[in-house]
Amino acid sequence: MWHPGDAIGFISCSNGLTNNDRSLEMVSSLSRKLKDDFGLETVRSEVLFLNKETQQTEAPASRAGALLSLYSDASVKAIFDLSGGDLANEILPYLDFEIIKKNSKPYFGYSDNTVIVNAIQAKTGIQNVLYNPKVLVSREEAFQTQALRDFVSQIEADWTGTIEIGGKRASEQSAAVFTGGNLRCFLKLAGTPYWPKLENKVLVLESAGGRYEAMCSGLAQLEQLGAFAKINGMLIGQFTQIELDGKTAAFLAVCRNYASRYGFPLWETDFIGHDDRSKPVRIG
Known part of the structure; x- marks a missing residue:
């Protein structure tokens, strides 16, 4: 899926992240985590946060364009969506699924990004991932680090406790x-x-x-x-x-x-x- 030196793209396809210290620190912590534990670089999309002037989520076409840019960037091997909320389905009409299909890489998202995870899979056949990347810097950091390592190593979750x-x-x-x-x-x-x-x-x-x-x-x-x-x-x-x-x-x-x-x-x-x-x- 990825190797040391590869990049992960950060984006918000649903509601943009707020421009506050907590969100900024979360993004920075996640970047450090991926670098230190997985050897991965990060690329931050320009639509990751709310527009600083309007304090609104960026327009649907802008978010779709930013997502397509991450797919087209050969250095980016996976896309981590850090958002949630209500607005993910706004971007679907603006996506070029042929570009996505030609630049196959997994999209990781959860909650409202269930929309993107399933829509891209349905239109392209690309296997995506229902997952909230922010949990990698949560109180369950050690648990999630191992869970992601297992996932990348094709060790499927056993759903212990099922x-x-x-x-x-x-x-x-x-x-x-x-x-x-x-x-x-x-x-x-x-x-x-x-x-x-x-x-x-x-x-x-x-x-x-x-x-x-x-x-x-x-x-x-x-x-x-x-x-x-x-x-x-x-x-x-x-x-x-x-x-x-x-x-x-x-x-x-x-x-x-x-x-x-x-x-x-x-x-x-x-x-x-x-x-x-x-x-x-x-x-x-």
Whole structure:
């Protein structure tokens, strides 16, 4: 995937990072981390932060152009999106997927960037990564350093702590092809040319802020899109707000009902989601 001396591109395809000391230090710390532990240089996109004059996220065409520049830069071997929020889908109409396909490299993003991770994979076949690069400089730094080393070495996450809910062993996930990510954001692709093929894939779902009713509505929309008739299984990650509300068991019961009706296995894991111990997941 990369070697010492290669570069990683930093970008914000969703909401730009705020221009404050905390964000600046996070970016600097992540650059140092990649240099010291992986021997990697970094290239910072000009749309990484909010526009200093307007304090707004840069325009969709500007963000798309910046992303295409990172794909076209031969020294950049992977792209780390450090943003989250709401605006990732704005850039899709401005992307030249032929440029991306000719300059194949993995895009790492999470949360709202579920949109970009899946759209690029659907349009180009490039395998991307559901992952929040900022966790490399979180309180779980050591854990994440090893998780990324394993990932780059093709040592797949074993999803230790996975709870079997369906009829297949968790170990059977090792051969799975994954799709999905944040439920709310994944559904932004529904009905668009960027919706991925779901046949014979395991659908990964997680959420930070969605409450029980909103997430049940999202599952219903997936069913109405025909998703559950196509997938080979579903892996449920962290649903943070649902857990805080004490409704995890009720939500899993809803998931289990869909799995039973459509005949696919269902698993739960603590290692996919928005906390600092979430591991990278290959999409596609």
